[in-house]
Amino acid sequence: MPPAHQPPERPPLVELRQVHLSFGSNHVLKGIDLNVRKGDAVSIIGPSGSGKSTILRCINGLLTPERGEVVVGDTPVHALRTEAERIALRKRIGFVFQQYNLFPHLTVLENIVLAPVRILGVARETAEREARELLAKVRLADKIDAYPGQLSGGQQQRVAIARALAMHPELVLFDEVTSALDPETVGEVLSVIRQLVEDGMTCLLVTHEMRFAEEVSHEIVFTDGGEIVERGTPRDIFHAPRSPRTHAFINGLRN
Amino acid sequence: MPESWLRAFIAAGRTVGLNYAFLLDARERASWLRGIALTAELSVLTILCSLLVGIALAGLLTSGRPWLARPARAFVELMRNTPTLVQIYCAFFVLNMLLNQLVGGAQNNPLTAYAWAVIVLSTHYGAYHAEALRAGIEAVPRAMRESAISLGFSRRELLAHVELPLAFRFALPSLFNNFVDVVKSTTLASAIAVGEVTYASLMIWVERDNVLEMMILIFLVYGVLTLLVSRLGILLENRLRMPGYGH
Ligand SMILES: Nc1ncnc2c1ncn2[C@@H]1O[C@H](COP(=O)(O)OP(=O)(O)O)[C@@H](O)[C@H]1O
Ligand SMILES: [Mg+2]
Numbered sequence A: 001m002p003p004a005h006q007p008p009e010r011p012p013l014v015e016l017r018q019v020h021l022s023f024g025s026n027h028v029l030k031g032i033d034l035n036v037r038k039g040d041a042v043s044i045i046g047p048s049g050s051g052k053s054t055i056l057r058c059i060n061g062l063l064t065p066e067r068g069e070v071v072v073g074d075t076p077v078h079a080l081r082t083e084a085e086r087i088a089l090r091k092r093i094g095f096v097f098q099q100y101n102l103f104p105h106l107t108v109l110e111n112i113v114l115a116p117v118r119i120l121g122v123a124r125e126t127a128e129r130e131a132r133e134l135l136a137k138v139r140l141a142d143k144i145d146a147y148p149g150q151l152s153g154g155q156q157q158r159v160a161i162a163r164a165l166a167m168h169p170e171l172v173l174f175d176e177v178t179s180a181l182d183p184e185t186v187g188e189v190l191s192v193i194r195q196l197v198e199d200g201m202t203c204l205l206v207t208h209e210m211r212f213a214e215e216v217s218h219e220i221v222f223t224d225g226g227e228i229v230e231r232g233t234p235r236d237i238f239h240a241p242r243s244p245r246t247h248a249f250i251n252g253l254r255n
Numbered sequence B: 001m002p003e004s005w006l007r008a009f010i011a012a013g014r015t016v017g018l019n020y021a022f023l024l025d026a027r028e029r030a031s032w033l034r035g036i037a038l039t040a041e042l043s044v045l046t047i048l049c050s051l052l053v054g055i056a057l058a059g060l061l062t063s064g065r066p067w068l069a070r071p072a073r074a075f076v077e078l079m080r081n082t083p084t085l086v087q088i089y090c091a092f093f094v095l096n097m098l099l100n101q102l103v104g105g106a107q108n109n110p111l112t113a114y115a116w117a118v119i120v121l122s123t124h125y126g127a128y129h130a131e132a133l134r135a136g137i138e139a140v141p142r143a144m145r146e147s148a149i150s151l152g153f154s155r156r157e158l159l160a161h162v163e164l165p166l167a168f169r170f171a172l173p174s175l176f177n178n179f180v181d182v183v184k185s186t187t188l189a190s191a192i193a194v195g196e197v198t199y200a201s202l203m204i205w206v207e208r209d210n211v212l213e214m215m216i217l218i219f220l221v222y223g224v225l226t227l228l229v230s231r232l233g234i235l236l237e238n239r240l241r242m243p244g245y246g247h
Helices: A050-059 A082-091 A108-120 A124-137 A155-166 A184-197 A208-217 A232-240 A244-253 B002-015 B024-059 B066-080 B084-105 B113-138 B141-148 B155-192 B197-208 B211-239
Strands: A014-022 A027-039 A041-045 A067-072 A093-096 A169-174 A204-208 A218-226 A227-232
Touching: A014 A050, A014 A204, A027 A050, A027 A204, A027 A218, A027 A227, A041 A050, A050 A067, A050 A169, A050 A204, A082 A093, A082 A184, A093 A155, A108 B155, A124 A155, A124 B084, A155 A169, A155 A184, A184 A204, A184 A208, A204 B024, A208 A232, A218 A232, A218 A244, A227 A232, A227 A244, A232 A244, B002 B066, B002 B197, B024 B066, B024 B113, B024 B155, B024 B197, B024 B211, B066 B113, B066 B155, B084 B113, B084 B155, B155 B197, B155 B211, B197 B211
Parallel strands: A041 A204, A041 A218, A093 A169, A169 A204
Antiparallel strands: A014 A027, A014 A067, A218 A227
């Protein structure tokens, strides 16, 4: 069950209103509405190709919707015009990808301190101290001098999470971060995310780990064909879905 | 001591019919040694400058901005599709003359034949490096680029901290291949009377009629220099190896 210590009315940190986006003639997002309140963990589930990654990319300005509004905090992301404005936004948003995407030529420590030092202008010593703390938190303190290529998938993904957290983001987006992992390393990554959620970090997750989503999320959003079909508490979505499409998807996974 | 070694070497040469007597002439020896030093210097300088040109051109080529990429592409094609010697002649006899007129006489022109050789060879080989680096940059996975951008990297920071370090590693074998070519191409500077080793040797053999002897030395000089460059390449390749990545 999600922690219930949050006051009921918290301001939304992320808000999408009627977001439309196409790739050529492929209408991928068909009017997405989404809210993530500060401190919440929201999971997006749905079949592959339903536009889940595209939603995340609209939130940090990697993609710009054709219509609709994307607001993060006070920032109207859909209206950002310059690269500098988008960079300012991205510094506030962590993004963890399926394929970890660590920099293979840098050690674990360098991977983590690069962005804080070069982009935020944090003093090197401060950045290194924080990197050590973050590595301890993801239980990889002993891998500080390893290169990404020397780590397992699960370890690389935990470094990628530490790298995102080193920027002190207000929000972290997770895009199927366990889908490329060996089954035995999935758990270690999920437990790091679970800890983050418990610490009150605002998280928006795209995931196929239904049991995990049910356990950590404050809200579940089911997407199909570029639309949000249904949203609700984990209990509602997983045990009493209203839409037959949600029902079919959940049951399809169970069998 | 070195004098007696030299005499022994010359005597040994004579027994097989090779005339290295110029080594005893202080003036000729000095100009020949200076030639070797100039060749080495020209090689190092041109390798460094051409690399800078290559990085700049590769940055333009992959900028994704047509108004930068198109002129850079045209420049690269021009450099690669005209003979190096012609470029050197063109620079020294045309551009240099124009520059002379511009600054009001050759005495005011800061650019020497040596400088022109460095400039032309650097831009020429810079075009080749640019192609190698561009291929390296394009080999950086899209997802890697996206994750750097998501961390807040600007286009320039992405290039400096992610794309170039990776591209440089991917392109290392091609780059060092080019560097070996750079060393060999310094001989072209002799065409505009830069006293590097080929030119210095030529000056000696027209006097002494010992072409074969000088040729052997020239081969040795370039052989040693190119060997050094390729050893350095292997050293660097090992040094920059990314543990666990694709090996
Ligand atoms: N960069 C892109 N260019 C063209 N089509 C894309 C691009 N990214 C995603 N798509 C298309 O958009 C649709 C939704 O993709 P995506 O958001 O990745 O779905 P999901 O993450 O739910 O699997 C798919 O049909 C995919 O082919
Ligand atoms: Mg996806």
